[in-house]
Amino acid sequence: MATIGLDRLYYAQITEDANGIESYGTPKxxxxxxxxxLSVELIEAILYADDGASEVVKEFKSGTLSLGIDDIGSIVAQDLTGSKIDSNNVVVSRSEDGGNPVAIGFRAKKSNGKYRYFWLYRVIFSIPTTSLATKGDSITFSNPTIEGTVFRRNKLDAESKHPWKAEVTEGDNGVAQDTITNWFTTVYEPDFTPVTPTITITTQPADVTNVTEGSISGSLSVVAETNTSYPVTYQWYExxxxxxxxxxxxxxETSASFDIPTTLVAGTYYYYCVLSSTGASDVTTTVATVTVS
Structure with a gap:
C-alpha cells in the first residue's frame, strides 16, 4: 500500500566497543x-553450471538515504556530520571532520491511516546541502537536504547476521501494540524468539432470540486475532x-460472519465456528442459539 506522509524523524547516537560492536543511545x-x-545497492553473484545459472546470491552492500528536512540545528549537525560548535555557538565544518554513525528512525503514513515504522541501524551523513535564492515575484522555500550512506551494523543478531533495517506496519497480524508505542523510545532490537502461533477469540457469536418465522434477518459473527502474520480462516457449523x-x-460459510438462513421454520437452532491459522491449533467458538417463533 502506498504511503502518503512522513514524520517522526529521529536519530540515535552510536558508541562502539573495541570490536566495533554498536550500542545505541536514547533516540532524539x-x-x-x-x-x-532510500536506495539500496546489492552484491550479486551467479554460479553457472551445465550451461545455465545454477545459483544466485544477492546480499545487501550499502544504501543511500536522502532526507529533506525543515532545518538542522547546531547540536544535530555536530552529532550527525562531525562538525564542531565553537565557543560562540558557531557550527564550524572542517575538511578533516567526518560524520559519526547514527541510527535513523521515522514513520510513513499509509493511505488507510495506519503507519509504517522504520529504523536504519547504521547511517553516516555528509554535510547538508543548502539551496539559496533571492526573493523575486513569488516566495520560494529553501530547505536543507542531508544525505547519508546506510551500512549494515557490526553487531550480530540472534541468528548471527548483520541487520541494516527494521520495518513494521501498524495493525498487521502479530504486531504487538507495545512494539508500535515504544518504537521511538529505543532503537528496535530484533527478537527472533520462537513464537507459538495462537488464535484468540475476542468476541464470541451472540444468541439471537425472538426471530419471527417468515421475516428472519440477522447474523452471527466472531472477532479473533492471531500473534503471527498468517490470516485466520473460518468455517461455520450447524x-x-x-x-x-x-x-x-x-x-x-467461511467468513467471520454468518447470515442466519431466511428459510428457518419455528424452532431452536445451534451454530458455532471453527477458526484456523497456519501453525496454530484450531479454536472453536461457543455455541450461538437462534430461536425462531
Whole structure:
C-alpha cells in the first residue's frame, strides 16, 4: 500500500566497543521531515553450471538515504556530520571532520491511516546541502537536504547476521501494540524468539432470540486475532444439539460472519465456528442459539 506522509524523524547516537560492536543511545528528534528517499545497492553473484545459472546470491552492500528536512540545528549537525560548535555557538565544518554513525528512525503514513515504522541501524551523513535564492515575484522555500550512506551494523543478531533495517506496519497480524508505542523510545532490537502461533477469540457469536418465522434477518459473527502474520480462516457449523462439536459443515460459510438462513421454520437452532491459522491449533467458538417463533 502506498504511503502518503512522513514524520517522526529521529536519530540515535552510536558508541562502539573495541570490536566495533554498536550500542545505541536514547533516540532524539532530528528535524521535521519533508521527504525521505532510500536506495539500496546489492552484491550479486551467479554460479553457472551445465550451461545455465545454477545459483544466485544477492546480499545487501550499502544504501543511500536522502532526507529533506525543515532545518538542522547546531547540536544535530555536530552529532550527525562531525562538525564542531565553537565557543560562540558557531557550527564550524572542517575538511578533516567526518560524520559519526547514527541510527535513523521515522514513520510513513499509509493511505488507510495506519503507519509504517522504520529504523536504519547504521547511517553516516555528509554535510547538508543548502539551496539559496533571492526573493523575486513569488516566495520560494529553501530547505536543507542531508544525505547519508546506510551500512549494515557490526553487531550480530540472534541468528548471527548483520541487520541494516527494521520495518513494521501498524495493525498487521502479530504486531504487538507495545512494539508500535515504544518504537521511538529505543532503537528496535530484533527478537527472533520462537513464537507459538495462537488464535484468540475476542468476541464470541451472540444468541439471537425472538426471530419471527417468515421475516428472519440477522447474523452471527466472531472477532479473533492471531500473534503471527498468517490470516485466520473460518468455517461455520450447524448442530441439532447445544454442542460445539459433531456439527455439520455449512458449505460456503467461511467468513467471520454468518447470515442466519431466511428459510428457518419455528424452532431452536445451534451454530458455532471453527477458526484456523497456519501453525496454530484450531479454536472453536461457543455455541450461538437462534430461536425462531
Amino acid at each position: 528528534i532530528l528535524a521535521k521531515a519533508m521527504t525521505a528517499e 448442530n441439532t444439539l447445544d454442542s460445539a462439536s459433531g456439527g455439520t459443515v455449512i458449505n460456503g
